[in-house]
Amino acid sequence: MVGLGTWSLTTAALTLLLLPRSLEECGHISLSTPIVHLGDAITASCTISQNCSRLSPGSQIVWKLGTELQPGGRQQSLPDGTQESTITLPHLNDPWVLLSCYLRWGNSLQILDQAKLQAGYPPATPHNLSCIMNLTTDTLTCQWEPGPDTHLSTNFTLKSFKSRGNCQVQEEAIPDCVPKDGQSYCTIPRKHLQLYQSMGIWVQAKNALGTSVSPRLCLDPMDVVKLEPPTLWALDPSPEVIPPQPGCLQLRWESWKSSLYIDQKCELRHQPQLGGAGWTLVGPLPSKTPRHELCGLLPSTVYTLQMRCIRWPLPGHWSDWSPSLQLTSAQRAPNVRLDTWWWQKKLDPRTVDVQLFWKPMPLEEDNMHIQGYLVSWRPSGQAGAVLPLCNTTELNCTFHLPSEVQEVALVAYNAAGTSQPAPVVFSRSGPPLGGLHTMAQDPHNLWVGWDPPSLQPQGYLIEWSPGPPSPRGSHKTWKTEHNGSIAGTLLHENIRPFQLYEITVTPMYQDTMGPPQHIYAYSQETAPSHAPELHLKHIDRTWAQLEWVPQAPELGKSPLTHYTIFWTNAQHQSFSAILNTSSHDFVLPDLEPASLYHVHLMASSQAGATNSTSLTLMTLAPGESKLHIILSMFGLLLLLICLCGAARLCCRPSRKNPLWPSVPDPAHSSLGSWVPTITAEEVFQLPSLWDPSMPPITKITVLEEEEKKPGPWESNDSSGTCGLPTLVQAYVLQGDPRVSSIQPQSQSGISDQVLYGQVLGSPTSPGQGHYIRCDSTQPLLGDLTPSPKSYENLWFQTSPLKAAEPLVPNQEDDCVFGPLLDFPLLQGLQVHGVEGLGGF
Template structure:
């Protein structure tokens, strides 16, 4: 029942999805009992599409009288009705929420205590005549805290002071109300109100530790740690270190004001004690005295440390006698990076303790310096320190590879070993890896004392990627990658050989050209023919070898293929006088002929075109008269010149013109020679035989 609109708002759950168009109708009726008897019906209420609530106007309601209400759902498959609800509209009244406000500060009113909030609210105006109760909820804005409920609030009061909150913290608050003692529904939560609690002076204990500088003992570095004494000890805005001079009541001289947890200041010569306080806007904490005493107590013995895991260190000792009241433990990175400002410290109040596990600011694979100082009643003992590694680590760097020499199938590498590192175990070995362009990997393991390595079996003119891995017991580290390419095989030698070969070829060509130009006597383009101009007839007569003698069957004389008889001219006493005749020779009584020795059958079967072969052909000449009583003269020449039997239309340079055939296939006979022509007279026009007429006639005897 909404008193603002004076209407009864009913809402329902639609039920399971039917996947059919469904219409809902709110039905109700008036009743004077427990809705057992049905009175006047109330007009049906049809909600809008998609809504599951509907309002019955005030004019259809009868206050303080029960009424029955239900919902009817209908679709194509049928009708369904919800269970009937019987109620009095005034029993379901829902009030509107009040409005929260902060209280205005009043000069007469005392300021709120730390952790408290003062607030008020304005109730809903139409509900002022209705008795109601309210409740408040709040939560801090920081973090993900849940709501905290406070109530019921006093019925008559419209203001309230909320305490027990965190100081200097912003809160969100909401309020709601319900009709009381009559039944009804809680109103919605009011709009949120944001308020901030007042601060509280810090309630902490400050653990302190100090250290004097070696060069200047009056310069003191003071450290402290706040330890909250309550769950809500208040926020701290800063710290003040002050000194109160003796004999000056109320005089306080500040030495340091900082928001850090350490401070360095110059201690006055007469000062033996300073005070440290934490402050905020609400006040200061209780002062913590810091006494600068000398180290007069006994020291610790058997201090040792070891790594439990990469993030913790265990430090142990043997307590002195008498037992101290506590210990101060400091730890930080060891040399070469020693810095007091980066050290972590803590105070152990148990004087009988024999060790402590350090977990704060411990990083793996580092060297730490740990210092333990015993604390006594009015003094302290000397500090003892020990070095420990949180965990052994691999080398930080691997040596860088350098290329020293390179060849076609090898490469020489070298490197400079890294200097030993403090806190790192020594190297155990090196491993060198190289990969070719086909992603084939190769490796070799070397001693830790190695300074270089030669890669063998590389491919010429190939690209390789090489890196070195330095390994120790704790791990390994790779170097940067070196990329190189092997040389081309026989690069410079091949160029030199090609150059020399070219020079030799050019020199041979020049020598051959000069030899051909300067030696006209010998021509390699045709068979070798003796030069008659530079020879004698006797040099033409060869020595008959056994293999050159042709024997007739059953006879001791050579076979003669053709025989021509030269008859003497009776009128001419000179046997070699030329005569005009139609014969081929210029002499009238002599006929020159060539006798071809050999097998006549072979001569007849072989064509004349084969007479120009390179086989040796023997020529013979028989001179004399058949009527002469004496034997004839047989002259034989060892010549490789082929027979000029083939009369070609185009004579060669060494053929005589009289060998050329006429169109009538007759020999052209030259004119008769002069009187002193010999038997070789008709051949004197042959260019190669012109030199025989002068020299070489001695071998002819009486001819």
């Protein structure tokens, strides 16, 4: 409403500025009362002065309350020529609102005047008036509650006067105390006070609708004094002070200086630093003896202490609680029961290694403070001697004992003393349990049950640790059940989900223990640790076959229930299929050709699911598969044709010129098997085949004599000549092959001229033979086929057109030809059987 009123005033001011000069100060609003009780009626009138007489008599006056038009205005003309409109608002429900008077000017409204209306309540009677005398500042502060809001500006005033007795007679007025805006308290300074004398005090509230006063107080300022809180201290130890008993603590305090000479009493409250503990009040405590011993507390416990004081026996106010003080109560000797457990290992026939475990179980509801534990034993034959084995702050100890020692003692101690000794007997002679079984209650609890032994024990010791069995004593949790009639217990300490545990139960008897029994159990089974890995087996344009190897069952894992295979294309469209656990392959259907897909497999069980690694594959493009098939078939057909052709060439018996000669295997034969043997005396003498003085001879023909020749390898004399084998028909190219290869070609245009040489003479005739060169153009071979190619080894074959003429060995010929250095396919072979030839 305040914002609305501000907007209306601004609008009205702007409207007045825009009005014609003749309308200035033309209208005026009169109210019956500017402030009314909220909900009451109010009457207002708007008068148009004579300055506006030139306006038409029919001009209409309109009312607005806030922004809303208000009907019911009664307009009349007065005898002096003024126009007046009166309106009555039956209920004013807004604490603050603007009432506006308008003149209808054509089709618009022109504002004439505005008035602010206020509504509220008379002030409520202030109540709960109280005053406190502060000795530190020597001031009297009074406070009150003002009551509900009146919606009007209300002024409060603290009024007081000096008086005697019951404040019936006012003796001296005290200046009024006016609080600051929004405050409901006020302070009277010391100069206006008179201690130990009565004062009358009240509060007056006043606003536009009325005045109210609070009930009057009659008090002595010292009767409402509020002391400052004391300061707490721990009592320092001294020879004169007896140390506190267990469960007690000692403290002292100091009062504020301004209240040292005022009789007072105090209260003390304490609270242990334990969760959920409340305050305990102790008092009253005499202030003349500023020390106190507080007992009945938990030993070795930290307590928070606070204290407050009040003037006593005269009236006054309690001080605030003092700042907190933390003290620890005195210790007491540990009052605990020590549950024990042990393992034994025999080191040698005379020594035993013992690992002892224990747990302190408090026998009272107190904060047990233990500084350490002591294990000792008494040697036999030494009365009163106690030998310590270990002194530790841990809950286990390892020591060596003679094999005959069957008992040790365990105690807990602190500065106040030791607990009752707990005997530990190393003996296992009781009957065993009848059976052991477990059941998983939930992921964090395991129930272990057993069949009681034949003799009821005093209790049971249960221990458990993660399995497979861990080293003895490591990561073990154990507890003792002292009720021998129970047949099971719930394990909830250090139980985690999906974990295998080894549980051991041992019966405990009076002076011995039974043999332990073991069992393995899972707190809860878990999902498989990993899924099988996918492999691509076959792929085509619209399908792909995948396979995987099922995983072996895992210990502690739930068995698989099904597989789910997912594949996603490049457009992030996902597809899936559910398979049973017996499946090990799957065909992805309806794939797009030449498309990329991401595939993964999910293995699921009742405990959860696990995904495999992702496999990315690309389908074949259209026509790619047929092209592969066509190329494969063409390659097979070509290979088959080649094999058939090779077989026909090799196996045809009518071929005159096979691709290769029938030559014995050089690795398993010798030249002597198909060349006549040469005696040891015969030595081949071969002149230089590359003698440049000799003319090039392309062919040498040996002419035989008709007479009968001697034996094939018969020597004539010791002239140093040698003979060639009869069966050898040789063509020796004399001269440098490289030179002959670059000889200029013949210009005849028919064929290249080939020179031949003819040897004249007899192998048996003495002397040197003669040869004649011949200008012949015949090919080197005797057949009609063209000259052999570079890869055809045919020059050593006989002519198929005529029978080979036997060559008669001649010494000269042998000397000319020499050994078969240029014989094809035999160069570099080791020839056996012809000793004269040596190896070539």
